[in-house]
Each structure stands twice: as C-alpha cells, then as structure tokens.
Amino acid sequence: MPIESPFHARTSQLCTSMRWKDWAGYFAVCSYEPCHEQEYFAYRHAAGLMDATPLFKYTVSGADAGRLLSRVMTRDITKLRVGRVTYCCWCDDAGKIMDDGTVSRLDDDVYRVTAAEPTLHWLRLNARRYQVAIEDVTTKYGILALQGPLSRGILGHVCGRAVTDLRFFRLTQTTIDRRPVTITRTGYTGDLGYEVWCDSADALPVYDAITEAGQNYRLMPAGLDALDVARVEAGFVMNGVDYHSSNHCLIESRKSTPYELGLGWTVQLDRDPFIGQSKLREEKQRGSQWSFVGLDYDWVAFERLFARHDLPPQTPHGAWRDPLPVFDRTGRQVGQATSGAWSPTLKKNLALASVKRSHAAEGRELLIEATVEFERTRTPVTVSAPMFFDPERKRG
Amino acid sequence: MNPTASKPTKSSYDAIVIGGGHNGLVCAAYLGRAGKKVLVVEKRPVVGGAAVSEEVVPGFTFSVFSYVVSLFRPHIIRELDLPRHGMQILPMETTYNPVPDDRGLVRWGDAARTRREIERFSPNDASIYPEFGLAMSRLSRFTKNIIDTTAPEPASLHPKELIKLLKLAKQFKDFDGDMRYLNLKLMTMSAVDFLEEWFESEPLLPAMAGSGIIGTFMGVRSPGTAYVLLHHYMGEIDGAYRAWGFAKGGTGQISLACARAAQSFGVEIVTDVGVSSIDIANGRARGIVLDNGDQVSAKTVISSLDPNRTFLKLIPEGQLDSDFTASIRRYKNRGSSGKVNLALDRLPTFAGGREGDHHLRGDVTYAPTIDYIEKAYDEAKYGQFSRNPFLNIVIPSLNDPSVAPPGKHVLSAFVQYAPYNIREGAENWPQQRDAFGEAVIDTIEEFCPDIRDCLIDKQVISPWDIERMIGLTEGNIFQGELSLEQLAFLRPVAGWSRYQTPIDQLWMCGSGTHPGGGVMGAPGELSAKTMLSKKAV
Ligand SMILES: Cc1cc2nc3c(=O)[nH]c(=O)nc-3n(C[C@H](O)[C@H](O)[C@H](O)COP(=O)(O)OP(=O)(O)OC[C@H]3O[C@@H](n4cnc5c(N)ncnc54)[C@H](O)[C@@H]3O)c2cc1C
Numbered sequence: 001m002p003i004e005s006p007f008h009a010r011t012s013q014l015c016t017s018m019r020w021k022d023w024a025g026y027f028a029v030c031s032y033e034p035c036h037e038q039e040y041f042a043y044r045h046a047a048g049l050m051d052a053t054p055l056f057k058y059t060v061s062g063a064d065a066g067r068l069l070s071r072v073m074t075r076d077i078t079k080l081r082v083g084r085v086t087y088c089c090w091c092d093d094a095g096k097i098m099d100d101g102t103v104s105r106l107d108d109d110v111y112r113v114t115a116a117e118p119t120l121h122w123l124r125l126n127a128r129r130y131q132v133a134i135e136d137v138t139t140k141y142g143i144l145a146l147q148g149p150l151s152r153g154i155l156g157h158v159c160g161r162a163v164t165d166l167r168f169f170r171l172t173q174t175t176i177d178r179r180p181v182t183i184t185r186t187g188y189t190g191d192l193g194y195e196v197w198c199d200s201a202d203a204l205p206v207y208d209a210i211t212e213a214g215q216n217y218r219l220m221p222a223g224l225d226a227l228d229v230a231r232v233e234a235g236f237v238m239n240g241v242d243y244h245s246s247n248h249c250l251i252e253s254r255k256s257t258p259y260e261l262g263l264g265w266t267v268q269l270d271r272d273p274f275i276g277q278s279k280l281r282e283e284k285q286r287g288s289q290w291s292f293v294g295l296d297y298d299w300v301a302f303e304r305l306f307a308r309h310d311l312p313p314q315t316p317h318g319a320w321r322d323p324l325p326v327f328d329r330t331g332r333q334v335g336q337a338t339s340g341a342w343s344p345t346l347k348k349n350l351a352l353a354s355v356k357r358s359h360a361a362e363g364r365e366l367l368i369e370a371t372v373e374f375e376r377t378r379t380p381v382t383v384s385a386p387m388f389f390d391p392e393r394k395r396g
Numbered sequence: 397m398n399p400t401a402s403k404p405t406k407s408s409y410d411a412i413v414i415g416g417g418h419n420g421l422v423c424a425a426y427l428g429r430a431g432k433k434v435l436v437v438e439k440r441p442v443v444g445g446a447a448v449s450e451e452v453v454p455g456f457t458f459s460v461f462s463y464v465v466s467l468f469r470p471h472i473i474r475e476l477d478l479p480r481h482g483m484q485i486l487p488m489e490t491t492y493n494p495v496p497d498d499r500g501l502v503r504w505g506d507a508a509r510t511r512r513e514i515e516r517f518s519p520n521d522a523s524i525y526p527e528f529g530l531a532m533s534r535l536s537r538f539t540k541n542i543i544d545t546t547a548p549e550p551a552s553l554h555p556k557e558l559i560k561l562l563k564l565a566k567q568f569k570d571f572d573g574d575m576r577y578l579n580l581k582l583m584t585m586s587a588v589d590f591l592e593e594w595f596e597s598e599p600l601l602p603a604m605a606g607s608g609i610i611g612t613f614m615g616v617r618s619p620g621t622a623y624v625l626l627h628h629y630m631g632e633i634d635g636a637y638r639a640w641g642f643a644k645g646g647t648g649q650i651s652l653a654c655a656r657a658a659q660s661f662g663v664e665i666v667t668d669v670g671v672s673s674i675d676i677a678n679g680r681a682r683g684i685v686l687d688n689g690d691q692v693s694a695k696t697v698i699s700s701l702d703p704n705r706t707f708l709k710l711i712p713e714g715q716l717d718s719d720f721t722a723s724i725r726r727y728k729n730r731g732s733s734g735k736v737n738l739a740l741d742r743l744p745t746f747a748g749g750r751e752g753d754h755h756l757r758g759d760v761t762y763a764p765t766i767d768y769i770e771k772a773y774d775e776a777k778y779g780q781f782s783r784n785p786f787l788n789i790v791i792p793s794l795n796d797p798s799v800a801p802p803g804k805h806v807l808s809a810f811v812q813y814a815p816y817n818i819r820e821g822a823e824n825w826p827q828q829r830d831a832f833g834e835a836v837i838d839t840i841e842e843f844c845p846d847i848r849d850c851l852i853d854k855q856v857i858s859p860w861d862i863e864r865m866i867g868l869t870e871g872n873i874f875q876g877e878l879s880l881e882q883l884a885f886l887r888p889v890a891g892w893s894r895y896q897t898p899i900d901q902l903w904m905c906g907s908g909t910h911p912g913g914g915v916m917g918a919p920g921e922l923s924a925k926t927m928l929s930k931k932a933v
Contacts, residue, residue: 034505034506035505035506037487037489037505038487038489041486041487041795044484045484045486045644045795045796045798046795046796046797149798150797150798153802215803216797216802216803217797217802218794218795218796218797299470299471299474300471312533312537344485344487345479345484346473346474346479347470347473347474347479348474389479
C-alpha cells in the first residue's frame with residue numbers, strides 16, 4: 001500500500017478526478033482533472049506544480065563525498081562546483097546503466113543525489129574505502145516541481161532575486177514563508193522550471209505560499225500524465241520505460257549502456273577510475289550497437305491507415321509506454337519504440353526508440369507497428385534527434 | 397521576427413507578396429522554402445493583418461481582431477516548423493452561455509458533465525447531443541477534404557479535375573442515405589431550421605446557431621447559415637474535430653511565427669509601406685509600385701488582399717475586362733461585425749452563481765434566445781448596430797496570463813451585428829463608435845454586473861475601422877462572405893478559384909480565395925503549392 005507524501009493534504013483535495021497511481025511506493029496524482037490536457041498546457045504556457053517527492057534522495061557528505069560520487073557516477077563530480085547541479089547516470093562494472101538522476105553540490109563536502117530507484121545499497125557498497133556519510137533522506141524532504149514559462153515569475157514573487165537570477169542547473173538555498181528551501185533550476189519537462197526541496201514538516205506552508213503566488217500566473221496543479229507527454233517531447237529517457245536498470249534485468253539483451261541511450265554526453269572517460277570505465281571506453285572506441293532516437297510519424301500515411309476504415313485519424317490520448325517493434329523498409333526488425341505521445345505543441349505524433357546504430361541516421365525512414373481497427377500494420381516514421389522540443393526559455 | 401525595414405534591399409524578386417497577413421506570410425514561406433527570392437510588403441508597421449496582437453493598452457496585449465483559432469491546418473504547422481518559431485495553441489475546453497436569472501449552460505470537455513448541464517433544460521437534447529456531434533464530425537470530414545485541396549473545377553474536362561470531382565462524389569456517395577441528405581440540408585438550410593431538427597431547448601439552440609452567423613450579414617433563420625455552422629465545426633486541433641484554441645501571446649503570434657518561418661527561408665519582409673498599384677504591361681504583372689513611388693519588379697506578383705481591393709483598387713482601370721470586373725463588384729463583402737477589447741483590473745463577477753472561473757476559460761456566448769439574435773439582426777437590416785448584440789467573448793488571460801499584468805485580464809468581445817453601411821453612411825461610424833461600444837458594455841453588464849468597475853480601458857472597433865486599419869473591404873472579416881455562391885470553385889468568382897487571375901503572373905493567396913476566411917493558412921499554402929507546381933514562379 002503506497003504512503004502519502006507530505007503534500008498529500010493539499011494534493012488530495014485538488015485531485016477531483018481521483019486518478020492516482022503508485023510511484024515508488026507513494027500515492028501520486030495521474031491528473032487532477034479528468035483529462036491531463038490542461039495540465040500539460042500549464043507546463044507549456046503558464047506553470048504546473050507537481051509533487052515530485054517520491055524520487056529517492058540521498059545526502060552524501062564528508063571529506064571524500066565528491067570522490068565517492070565520481071567513482072559511482074559517469075561524471076567527474078569532483079569538478080562540480082558548489083551551487084551547481086548536474087545530470088548523470090551510473091553503471092555497473094560492465095558499463096550497463098543502473099539509473100539516472102541529478103547530483104547537487106550544496107557545500108564543499110555536501111552533495112545530494114536523486115534517483116528513480118533505491119540506490120542506498122549501491123552507494124554504501126562502493127563507499128567502503130571513503131570517508132563519507134550516506135543518508136537516505138527520501139522521506140525527510142518534500143520536492144515540488146514548478147515547471148513552465150511563468151514559473152520564474154511565481155518563484156520570484158515568493159523568494160525574489162535569489163531565484164529570478166538563478167541560471168540553468170544552478171541551485172540556491174533560501175526561504176519560502178520563512179522556511180528553509182533548496183531550489184534547483186532543473187526539471188523533467190524540458191521547459192523553464194525549478195524544483196523546490198523543503199523539510200517534510202514544512203511541506204504545507206511551502207505548498208500554500210507557491211500556490212498563492214501562482215494565482216495570478218494561472219498556476220495549475222499538474223500530474224504525471226501531463227509530465228509524461230512533456231518529457232517525450234523533450235526526449236528524456238525514463239528508467240523502467242525506455243531502459244531497465246541492469247540489476248533488474250534477467251537477460252543481458254535487456255540491459256543498455258549510456259551511449260546506447262544517448263547519454264554519452266554524461267560520460268567523462270578520461271579521469272580517475274570509475275565504475276564501468278573500461279567497458280565504456282571499449283564501447284566508445286568500438287562504437288555502440290544501439291542508438292536512442294526520436295521517431296516522427298509520417299502524418300499523411302498515418303491518416304491513411306484510418307481512412308481505410310473510414311475513420312478520422314486517432315492520435316494517442318496521452319503518452320504511451322507499451323513498446324512497439326520498429327522495422328526497416330524490408331520488414332526486418334531493427335529496434336523498438338519504448339514510449340511515445342502525440343505532441344499537442346508540435347502537432348506531431350512522436351516516439352522514442354532504441355534502434356540499431358546502422359539504422360539511426362537522422363532522416364532515415366523506418367516503419368513502426370500500428371494497430372487500427374484491430375488490424376496490425378506498419379506505418380512510416382522518420383528518425384530524428386530525440387529532443388523534439390527545446391525552447392530557448394529552458395536555458396535562457 | 398527579425399526587425400524589418402520599410403525599404404526592399406533589391407529591385408527585383410522572383411515573387412512579391414502584397415500584404416503581410418498570415419496567408420501572405422504562409423504563401424511567402426512556402427515559396428521561400430522552394431528556394432525562391434520573395435518579398436512581402438505590409439502596409440502596417442506590424443505583420444499579421446486580421447491575425448495580429450498589439451499592446452493597445454500598456455501591459456495588455458489584445459488579439460485586436462481575430463481571437464480564436466481552430467482551422468489552422470496542422471500540416472502547415474509541421475511543414476513550416478511553426479512551433480519552433482513560437483507558435484503555440486492552447487485548447488479551449490468550455491463554452492458558457494449566460495442566461496438572465498439562471499446559472500446558464502456550460503458545455504465542458506467532460507461529456508457526462510455536459511449532459512448533466514443540458515439536462516437542466518431538456519433531457520431530450522442532452523441525450524441526442526453526442527449523436528449530433530458524431531454526425532457533424534462525419535460531415536466535416538467530407539468538407540475537410542475540400543479545404544485541404546484546391547477547389548475542384550466542375551467546368552473542366554481535364555482528367556485530373558474529373559478524378560477529383562469523382563473522388564468527392566464518391567465520398568458523398570459513401571455516406572449512407574441519411575448522411576447524404578443531411579449534407580444537402582446543411583448546404584441549403586438556415587442554422588436554426590437545421591438545428592431544430594435535433595434540439596428543442598434554449599439556450600442550447602441559440603448558442604449553437606450563433607456560429608452560423610459569424611461574419612455574415614444573415615440572421616440565424618436565413619438559408620445558408622447552416623453551412624457557416626459547419627465551417628466553424630471543422631475546427632480541428634490535434635485531429636479532433638470541433639476544437640478551438642487560443643494562440644499563446646494572442647493570435648498575432650501565429651502570424652509572427654509564420655513571418656519567422658518565412659525569414660528562415662530567406663524571405664524579406666518590409667513593413668510600414670503600402671503597395672499603391674500593381675505594375676501591369678501587356679496584360680502581364682511586372683511588379684509593384686509602393687506608396688512612396690518606388691518600383692519593385694518581380695516575375696510573379698501575389699496579392700493577399702481581398703478581391704475588391706486587389707482588382708478594383710490596385711489595378712489600373714481598363715486592364716480587366718468588364719465581365720470580370722462586374723463579378724468582382726457583385727462579390728459580397730457586407731461587413732457585419734465589430735470588436736470590443738477591454739483591459740480589466742480584475743476578473744469581473746459573472747452572474748449565475750457559479751463558483752470559480754473554470755467555466756470562463758473557453759468562450760462565453762451571449763445569445764439567450766433565438767429571438768434575441770433575430771432582433772439583433774432586425775436592427776442591422778435597417779442600418780443600425782444592434783442595441784443588444786450577439787456576443788462571443790473570450791478572456792484569454794485566464795489561460796495565457798502573459799497577455800496581461802499579473803492578476804489583470806483581457807476580455808475580447810466579438811460583436812454582431814454592426815453593419816458597415818449604417819443609415820448615416822459608413823463614413824459616420826466615427827460618430828457612432830462610442831455609442832456602439834457603450835451598447836456592448838451595457839449588454840455585458842446584463843451578465844457581468846460589475847464590468848464597469850473592472851474597466852481600465854477599451855478599444856472599440858467598427859467594421860469601418862476594420863476596413864481602415866487592415867484594408868478588409870467593408871470590414872468583412874472573411875475577405876468576403878462565406879455564402880454558398882462564394883465558396884469552393886466559386887470563390888472569389890467562377891472560373892478563377894485556383895489563385896490565378898485574368899492578369900498573367902498575378903496571383904491571389906488571401907482569404908478571398910478557396911477555402912476562405914479564418915486563420916487557417918490554407919489559401920496561402922495552396923496558392924503557393926499551385927504556383928510551384930505550375931512553375932509560375
Ligand atoms: C474582427 C475579426 C474577428 C475575427 N475572428 C476570427 C476568429 O476568431 N477566428 C478565425 O479563424 N478567424 C477570424 N477572423 C477572420 C480571420 O482573421 C481572417 O480571415 C484572416 O486573418 C485573414 O487573413 P489573410 O492573410 O487572408 O488576410 P488579412 O489578414 O486581411 O491580410 C491582409 C494584409 O494586407 C495588408 N494590406 C492591405 N492593403 C495593403 C496594401 N495596399 N499594401 C500592402 N499591404 C496591404 C493588411 O494590412 C493586412 O496585413 C476574424 C476577422 C476579423 C476582422
């Protein structure tokens with residue numbers, strides 16, 4: 001039975017649709033309204049407020065904290081300066097990905113890690129030689145993701161310049177309604193946005209202060225369904241959907257590497273040893289077998305599939321995550337699409353996929369399985385970069 | 397959009413587009429994409445034409461004219477990559493019809509909730525409402541094929557034309573008997589007669605019939621208005637029929653996105669300079685003459701202005717044969733609508749006792765009874781603006797707070813009827829404008845009692861103003877009425893529905909051509925594609 005997040009008293013009142021799901025053992029809202037559409041648009045036009053508390057959170061502190069994290073993460077965390085956040089992933093010895101998340105450096109010797117899965121054991125296992133303290137702070141803090149083009153105005157209202165001047169992937173420690181908070185300029189929507197960390201005990205006053213400031217900015221509480229559409233547009237991979245943590249995989253072929261997932265940019269090879277380094281170096285030299293790509297459906301062909309049955313084209317209602325096989329022109333399977341969505345902003349039907357590197361060149365035409373009126377067929381898609389939507393305001 | 401100058405950099409282009417409304421810009425973008433050197437000339441300091449956002453009151457951005465979008469073709473959005481250039485559309489999820497001394501009717505995105513709302517007025521209407529929606533989407537799919545292709549030319553014997561006609565005929569035939577019959581009715585009936593075959597209750601009937609009169613000088617009981625109803629039903633966002641939306645930043649953002657897309661293909665846009673005439677020699681267009689007397693030449697000249705302005709104002713007399721001129725003169729413009737934009741200090745309180753503002757996020761149509769709309773039309777018939785007009789209101793700041801300072805709001809009221817030809821003569825509109833604005837605010841007061849307390853400033857636009865500001869003849873919002881005799885292969889006039897004109901190398905691309913008015917980009921796109929396929933540019 002899932003537990004309640006510290007914001008539950010508010011979110012449960014707002015969730016008139018009663019649409020909840022289990023996210024990492026917490027009750028999480030799918031959509032506050034019966035349909036997630038307006039919440040999606042809040043992320044893209046105004047601002048959406050999402051309870052992101054269920055993320056696993058760890059504080060890593062001590063003289064060797066940076067060194068431990070550098071050993072575990074694909075990035076050299078010793079180079080991360082105080083006040084900055086970085087996105088990275090971590091692998092097993094074979095260079096297969098286990099999870100992805102963010103590392104924030106709060107102070108010289110204090111870091112915070114977020115993860116999609118329990119990671120305490122892995123951090124401790126690798127910490128034996130180091131002088132560090134690792135604490136699971138998952139229940140200690142609540143996290144609110146405030147995302148969307150007007151999020152800056154709202155937080156500016158609550159905390160002033162400290163936040164309005166905050167640059168992409170930086171953090172600041174300030175107060176909201178006199179309660180200490182850490183604010184990072186990060187998020188999972190691919191838009192301008194922030195994540196606010198507060199003590200669980202302060203959750204409600206912080207929530208109230210943000211919602212009140214948000215009133216004049218059309219702030220909406222937003223759930224996971226809307227987030228899922230936004231993250232597909234942004235081309236962000238999701239653990240458990242687009243890849244599987246290597247320690248959950250029963251078979252080798254299910255595992256992937258950062259390079260295969262388009263996360264090669266988070267891998268810093270030339271430095272002190274880190275977990276998976278030699279295998280990743282080999283892969284880098286050899287070239288990966290798989291590539292993570294975006295797929296853009298050929299709309300005219302897609303429409304025709306429906307017209308054959310005298311139906312108007314039907315786009316997926318929300319984001320989907322039941323994998324679909326992907327084929328080359330000759331009908332040979334060359335990969336699988338792992339999630340997708342109709343993009344209301346781009347007016348495109350999109351998917352994220354892992355395909356053989358030989359078939360991953362941008363612009364390449366492939367076929368994806370589609371079922372219309374109980375009839376299974378294939379329809380053309382064009383390979384593109386996964387980041388379909390990347391507005392300037394995200395970084396600006 | 398990159399800054400624009402008012403002087404072209406070159407003296408000669410492959411194509412010159414007259415008018416920087418969204419259709420002109422879409423046309424230019426497609427030609428630019430095909431590698432052509434294109435110049436767009438816009439008379440006003442800003443591009444957009446009827447699809448324009450302007451900060452009329454400091455801090456408040458008005459969608460000055462056009463205020464909601466639905467018909468914009470999704471494939472144009474994809475082909476020109478408009479989201480990358482700043483186009484974002486937010487769907488409208490509700491329709492609210494205030495009724496004096498009542499909670500009124502709200503139709504929601506949630507079908508069950510809508511059914512319960514309609515049930516208060518008529519259980520019968522509530523149960524048939526979804527079926528009506530289904531019938532209309534089947535019909536609009538037929539019409540959609542018409543708006544996404546050039547108009548069929550029934551007088552032509554060219555095999556391609558025949559195939560096209562046959563295709564449409566086949567679709568028509570594939571409809572079952574009922575649907576075919578329904579379609580015919582739609583083409584000939586009045587909005588009310590058509591709707592009364594389904595529904596019995598007010599305010600549902602008048603609320604729905606309202607879309608049948610938008611932009612026409614006809615009443616809800618005038619034959620032919622049923623088609624206009626469908627034109628408005630065709631709205632599709634995301635492939636779903638009957639979906640309207642707001643453009644983030646106001647309707648003008650759509651035009652700006654088109655302009656940026658055009659610029660990204662190398663199109664040059666000049667603003668703040670008008671075209672005074674089209675340079676024609678030996679029946680062939682050679683270029684244009686600007687207001688300042690400068691001449692610019694081009695292989696092809698394309699006008700996005702309405703047919704009246706293009707053929708009767710920009711072309712020197714004697715260049716066109718008199719039959720053609722006569723049919724252009726007969727082409728009906730008859731402006732009948734005005735617009736009142738308000739800057740509000742806060743959200744006004746709507747009578748009816750509904751909580752919150754969820755029901756105001758879409759549009760608010762004030763047309764409590766059929767008689768109410770008919771009376772409004774009666775006044776117009778005799779050359780007066782309606783004292784109690786039909787209103788279609790939106791408060792875009794509720795969805796897109798960026799158009800007003802925090803906590804403040806923008807209210808846009810589309811008003812009918814405001815005939816261009818008032819009794820006193822169109823040129824007397826400036827003396828009537830204030831009274832017209834007051835009549836509108838008085839009417840709003842009927843369901844928003846504190847509207848005047850919230851008012852910071854207003855912009856009142858009569859059809860005469862529409863004509864003066866953006867050149868739409870008689871202020872007709874669609875560059876010519878969407879009546880049957882002016883649609884498809886008859887738009888603007890029989891024989892000239894394919895964007896070509898009797899003048900060699902002079903083309904058209906505005907709403908006055910097939911498939912007509914509305915912010916949809918289709919005329920611009922189809923004309924460009926036709927020119928390219930005919931190697932006319
Ligand atoms: C009040 C109003 C409300 C409307 N509401 C809606 C709505 O809600 N939804 C909808 O879909 N549609 C609506 N419409 C209709 C829609 O806006 C128009 O059909 C569409 O914008 C027309 O686009 P266009 O590019 O064809 O022509 P226009 O927008 O008319 O563009 C023509 C351009 O040419 C310029 N021009 C004129 N003369 C010259 C010259 N001599 N030299 C150079 N440039 C010149 C004008 O300034 C203008 O920019 C509305 C229209 C009006 C007026």
